[in-house]
Amino acid sequence: MSIDTMTARTERGPLAGVVVQLVLMALLAATTGLSLAGWLVGTAYAVALCLLLRAGMRRAGMRVLGPANAVTLGRATLVGAVTALVVTSFERPVALPALVALVGVALALDGVDGQVARRTNSTTPLGARFDMEIDAFLILVLSVFIAGAFGWWTVAIGAFRYAFVAASWAAPWLNGALPPKFSRKVVAAAQGVVLVVATASLLPEPVAFVALAGALISLTWSFGRDIAWLWRTEQARRAAVAPARRVPVARRARPSRRPASVSA
Numbered sequence: 001m002s003i004d005t006m007t008a009r010t011e012r013g014p015l016a017g018v019v020v021q022l023v024l025m026a027l028l029a030a031t032t033g034l035s036l037a038g039w040l041v042g043t044a045y046a047v048a049l050c051l052l053l054r055a056g057m058r059r060a061g062m063r064v065l066g067p068a069n070a071v072t073l074g075r076a077t078l079v080g081a082v083t084a085l086v087v088t089s090f091e092r093p094v095a096l097p098a099l100v101a102l103v104g105v106a107l108a109l110d111g112v113d114g115q116v117a118r119r120t121n122s123t124t125p126l127g128a129r130f131d132m133e134i135d136a137f138l139i140l141v142l143s144v145f146i147a148g149a150f151g152w153w154t155v156a157i158g159a160f161r162y163a164f165v166a167a168s169w170a171a172p173w174l175n176g177a178l179p180p181k182f183s184r185k186v187v188a189a190a191q192g193v194v195l196v197v198a199t200a201s202l203l204p205e206p207v208a209f210v211a212l213a214g215a216l217i218s219l220t221w222s223f224g225r226d227i228a229w230l231w232r233t234e235q236a237r238r239a240a241v242a243p244a245r246r247v248p249v250a251r252r253a254r255p256s257r258r259p260a261s262v263s264a
Contacts (some may be wrong), residue, residue, distance in 0.1 A: 013057075013064065013065035013069070013070065013073065014049070014050040014051075014053045014057075014065075014073075015050060016073075017046065017049060017053070017073045017076060017077055018046045018047065018049075018050045020074075020077045021042065021045075021077040021080045021081060022046065024077060024078075024081045025038075025039065025043075025080075025081055025084050028081060028084065028085065028098065031098070032094060032095035032098050033088070033092075033094070033095075034084055034085070034088050035087065035088040035090075035092065037088070037090070037091065038084040038085065038087040038088035039084065041083060041084060041087045042080055042081065042083055042084030042087070045079075045083050045084075046077075046080050049076055049080065053073070056126050056129070057126065060124065060125070060126045062124070062126065066117075066120070066122045066124075066127070067116050067117075067120050067122065068113045068114070068116040068117035068120065068122050068127050069122075069124075069126070069127050069130060071109060071112050071113040071116055072113045072127065072130050072131050072134060074109065075109045075110065075134055076130075076134050078102050078103075078106040078109075079134055079137060079138045079141070081102050082099065082102050082103055082106065082138065082141055082142075083137075083141050085098065085099050085102070086099075086141050086142075086144060086145045089148075096199075096200065096201070099145075099199065100196070100199060100200045103138070103196055103199065106138060107138075107192050107196065110131075110135065113127070113131055114131070135188070135192070136158075136161045136162070138192070139157065139158045139161075139191050139195060140155075140159065140162070141158070142158065142192075142196070142198075142199055143155050143156075143157040143158030143159070143195060144158065145199060146195065146198045146199055146212070149198075149205070150198065150205075150208070150209055150212055153216075154198075154216075157191060157195070157212070157215060157219060160219055160220075160223055164223060164227075173230060173231070173234035174227065174230055176230045176233055176234065178226055178229065178230070179229075183222065184226070187218050187219060187221075187222040188222075190215055190218060191215050191219060194211045194212060194214075194215040195212075195215075197211065198211070198212055
């Protein structure tokens with residue numbers, strides 16, 4: 001098989017995602033309406049997703065996406081359409097039922113790709129990272145959308161992870177592996193539920209405000225606990241490595257106290 005053929009297969013899946021998202025945005029434009037900024041941001045998202053996914057597949061040596069990653073790509077196209085609607089909302093009101101429906105389907109499919117990966121024995125690091133990044137970006141977009149009603153402090157809910165990633169560039173020890181925690185999964189799931197409820201205006205505004213504040217507090221606690229664990233681990237690692245780096249210094253020979261012999 002030639003390199004050109006392998007490259008074409010690698011690009012086929014990501015390019016299909018671009019086409020699907022453009023078609024989805026065209027349907028939204030014809031039914032609910034999209035602003036020019038919404039079109040531009042949605043298209044930029046689709047192109048960036050295609051390039052990043054293609055690069056990831058090449059680094060992982062993958063020629064095809066596989067069934068699980070195809071589901072995640074489907075979720076990603078829905079998130080792109082949500083992004084286009086949210087950007088449109090900065091200029092004019094958008095159809096809330098359409099926005100909530102897209103978000104609901106994207107969240108409902110969140111557990112499907114993992115199940116498909118396990119049943120087809122196609123779990124990969126790329127797939128796990130792809131799934132995580134789509135979840136994080138959806139949370140960020142929703143936190144920006146509700147900021148108009150509840151205040152820009154809600155953006156912190158979606159920006160937490162990106163701030164953590166930025167901090168890890170300056171402090172590489174933050175990239176350490178964390179032990180699995182069920183509470184971490186609960187907190188992450190709660191963010192999506194609370195944001196969807198706030199987006200759909202299913203609760204009175206004061207109640208939704210308290211729920212969002214609780215989501216931010218729980219997220220702060222979860223990240224704080226993980227950072228503390230990583231710091232303690234890093235301190236233990238440094239303490240273990242420090243003795244090995246010490247170079248024993250030879251003792252200096254003490255000058256002899258005996259008087260020098262005098263030759264006869």
